[in-house]
Amino acid sequence: MSRLLIKNGRVIDPSQKLDRITNLLIEDGRIVGLDVPGDSGAECIDATGKIVSPGLIDMHVHLREPGREEDETIATGTASALAGGFTSIACIPNTEPPIDTQGTVEFIHHQAARADNCNVYVVACVSKNREGKELAELGQLVKAGAVAFSDDGAPVFDAELMRRAFEYCLMFDKPILNHCEVRELTRGAVMHEGTVSMVLGLAGMPSAAEDVMTSRDIALAAATGGRIHIMHVSTSGSVDLIRRAKTRGVRVTTEVCPHHFTLTDECLRSFDSNYKMSPPLRSQQDVDACIAGLQDGTIDVICTDHAPHALEKKMRELDQAPFGIVGLETCLPLVVTQLIQPGILDWPTAIEKLTINPARILGIPKGTLQVGADADVTIIDPDVEWTLDPQKMRSLSKNTPFGGWKLRGAADTVIVGGRVKFKRAV
Amino acid sequence: MSTTPDSIGKFPPNWTRRHLLDLESLSAEEIQLVLDYASRFKEATGGCRTKLSVLAGKTVANLFFENSTRTRTSFSLAARRLGGDTVDFSSSGSSLSKGETFIDTARTIQAMGIDLVVVRHPTPGTPTLLAQNLEVSVINGGDGAHEHPTQGLLDILSIRERRGTIAGLTVAMVGDIAHSRTARSNIWGLKKLGAHVILCGPSTLVSKDWEQFGVEVAYSLDDILPRCDVLNLLRIQFERQYTRPFPSVREYALLYAMNRERLSRAKDDILIMAPGPINRGVEVTPDVADGPHSVILEQVTNGLAIRMAALWLCLGANAKAATESQR
Secondary structure (H helix, E strand, O other): OOEEEEEEEEEEEHHHOEEEEEEEEEEOOEEEEEOOOOOOOOEEEEOOOOEEEEOEEEEEEOOOOOOOOOOOOHHHHHHHHHHOOEEEEEEOOOOOOOOOOHHHHHHHHHHHHHHOOOEEEEEEOOEHHHOOOOEOOHHHHHHHOOOEEOOOOOOOOOHHHHHHHHHHHOOOOOOEEEOOOOHHHOOOOOEEOOHHHHHHOOOEEOHHHHHHHHHHHHHHHHHHOOOEEEOOOOOHHHHHHHHHHHHOOOOEEEEEOHHHHHOOHHHHHHOOHHHOOOOOOOOHHHHHHHHHHHHHOOOOEEOOOEOOOOHHHHOOOOOOOOOOOOOOOOHHHHHHHHHHOOOOOOHHHHHHHHOHHHHHHHOOOOOOOOOOOEOOEEEEEEEEEEEOOHHHOOOOOOOOOOOOOEEEEEEEEEEEOOEEEEEOOO | OOOOOOOOOOOOOOOOOOOEOOOOOOOHHHHHHHHHHHHHHHHHOOOOOOOOOOOOOOEEEEEEOOOOOHHHHHHHHHHHHOOOEEEEEEOOOOHHHHOOOHHHHHHHHHHOOOOEEEEEEOOOOHHHHHHHHOOOEEEEEEEOOOEOHHHHHHHHHHHHHHHOOOOOOEEEEEOOOOOOHHHHHHHHHHHHOOOEEEEEOOOOOOOHHHHHHOOEEEOOHHHHHHHOOEEEEOOOOHHHOOOOOOOOHHHHHHHHOEOHHHHOOOOOOOEEEOOOOOOEOOOEOHHHHOOOOEOHHHHHHHHHHHHHHHHHHHHHHHHHHHHHHHO
8 A cells, every 4th residue: 555645735726625735645546635644654745835736737738649759759748748747638639640540549548558657638530530521430539538529730610510510529528629710811821910920021810710710619519509618719809709608608618828828929020930839929918818818717728739849840931830839848837927926816726727627628537636536646836946948848849939938836746646757856 | 351442431330230131120320321332332333333352252142942033143243243252042942842941051051161141032031040040141132021121222222312312202112012021121211211101002912000110001092192202113922822912903903003194193203113023014004114204224223232232241240240259
């Protein structure tokens, strides 16, 4: 019998509205109880001055395997997740081949088990081969363990297919995660359409390209009773649409990435491809809207959209370089630096968006420290100050715009299933 | 560097730029300085016809990732008129087709011992990235729809030669503003020197957002025509767009082509410019393009003058920086 006692930490568990300094006991991979005495004979971790949180969950990660192992593998991606404080991640199916069969789902699970880092949940394709033409075998995929469906990277552009997907998923109560972008409006575009793109002569993606599809998906979810999760919301218009849909009772949830509440399109003046992502960095007004959405609960989840790309791909001309940045190892510190330190969010609200909210959307038994739950725990050092050196990241790819940033807060100790899987080097 | 003739004078101490990437970041003084030196080089070479030797021993590489005859020839001739050597590297489209990044391509050429790279590329920002990754000087020879600084400078020089000054003039850029690097370089350069700039074209190709930079936006050429001292007629860049920005070329020509009838309603001394290549009959009719108001061919000569000055100034600043770093 293995026992682990986490002593004197500030235990924050939004799933039980818990926030107090106490001890947490883990036994045989499960949470046994709070408030146990400090001399219970177990192995001890002193968490004085630290925050003890349910293991963080990132519901939007591109692991690249199978098919693009030069960018990331399941082993390196999950190691990166641990270093960022995540005990569970959901991987997105835009791999090669895409995750649209039972066999591919099982392959992911096997590779994750071999890597033995963090838990990996699979988001499978909505459509066969991510082509947006016909539904993938969603029932078989659920049977294999898929927790949600998405053609991310490619929006589900056919409204009829989207409607069918919503209806069909009612049988399994699984959400559809959509990347909202009307592609006719973003052809050849590399950044947000606005004054900066005009001055730089770069083709822009108008906010309307996101808002039009957000609006469509909300209407379809409302009409079918299906569950829509709007991925990586980035515009004030979409935040507004989602806010209003929630008051009407539409089953809509959404997520935001740290770069969308931290950076604006002004960054593109450097022409650095590490500022190129989709959806793009938008205006300050959009950043403010994302922050307001985080504060009033419109935005349920903070996710990374971790999108590793090998250096040689990102070194190309801005229009040739792929979209996306890595995010697993910068998410928590950006939440602390950009949201908690300035008083935008308090710790319980931030942790809620990184634990129980994504767990509920995906329907996974995670994100809680309730007695009997899997012992996935992230001990956070809220005060440590450090400077990001991309070369020290565990991810195989180093494409981050935050290199050299002075950050605050980091994962100190990460426990998965009762075992310490990561300990921050001092 | 070889001795500079007296007519050019000493290297200006207030010029410190190793690269010429855009006009947005140049000061009015820097722009005037390039124009002044261009005029001196033009005079010292008998109108850009005879040779000097101020760039003897220097090699300029033309790194062109986009088709161009005019700009490349102009840079080559400018370098040779100053006694420099040139080498051309052209690759249609991106270096991607060969599996090499453009930075690798540029580094390869740098390793051959060149001193300055003129780069043209369909993607905005490419010259900036090269300047960050190379030791040698970089001059932007046009990057997508971003900037074409030597074109902006030569347009402004052509106006200054005819009018003596830029301040107070009303200059209209007409046509495809959205896709024009020439327009952007002219906007920054002309504004800094005190001109009133009007952007005129179909509403699909002229953004109202330009107004926040103190620029006038107009859709009707006929409305603004009587006020203009200069018209710069831009080519419609069909190759850079996915859908047609107006219903037909015929309709565009009806609204925006500079023809004899429109000329009769303009100021008597209006200057007609075009960065070329021109679509005769679309932006401008042949009689106007070849008529007395046209400065289109002077622009070409001034292109040589501006490029001589730009090459000399950037190479000089680079040499100065190298000497200082050795101290």
